[in-house]
Amino acid sequence: MILVDTSIWIEFFRLKEPVVSELQEHIESGNVIVHSLVFAELLQGCKKPAEVEFILEYWDSLKDDQSSYGIVEGGRFSFDNKMYSKGMGLVDAVLISEARRRKARIWTLDLKMRAFLARTERH
Numbered sequence: 001m002i003l004v005d006t007s008i009w010i011e012f013f014r015l016k017e018p019v020v021s022e023l024q025e026h027i028e029s030g031n032v033i034v035h036s037l038v039f040a041e042l043l044q045g046c047k048k049p050a051e052v053e054f055i056l057e058y059w060d061s062l063k064d065d066q067s068s069y070g071i072v073e074g075g076r077f078s079f080d081n082k083m084y085s086k087g088m089g090l091v092d093a094v095l096i097s098e099a100r101r102r103k104a105r106i107w108t109l110d111l112k113m114r115a116f117l118a119r120t121e122r123h
Helices: 006-013 019-029 036-044 049-062 071-080 090-101 111-121
Strands: 002-004 105-107
Touching: 002 019, 002 090, 006 019, 006 036, 036 049, 036 090, 071 090, 090 105, 090 111
Parallel strands: 002 105
Antiparallel strands: none
């Protein structure tokens, strides 16, 4: 399973390859985990009502009963790993904590998150 970060969804909605093809394949295979905070970030960046409706259609089709789980746990994970002092926000901490809880990997273009994952996955 793959938890898809906001940066990947942005590329997907901008129709950037190879992200479009790869993400579509994962969606069709049922391998995508979505999180409410990612879709909240996407909605925050919308410029038109049509974009909001488009994103909400994806949310409605992909969400599951766990897609809003773990915000408080993410805050604790952030504290334990001193993520704030490393320039990483709460959303990043929640997503990493949630991916670990669900034994999923994270697909992101965020360099800070990728560096954190690379450091912590080695252990």
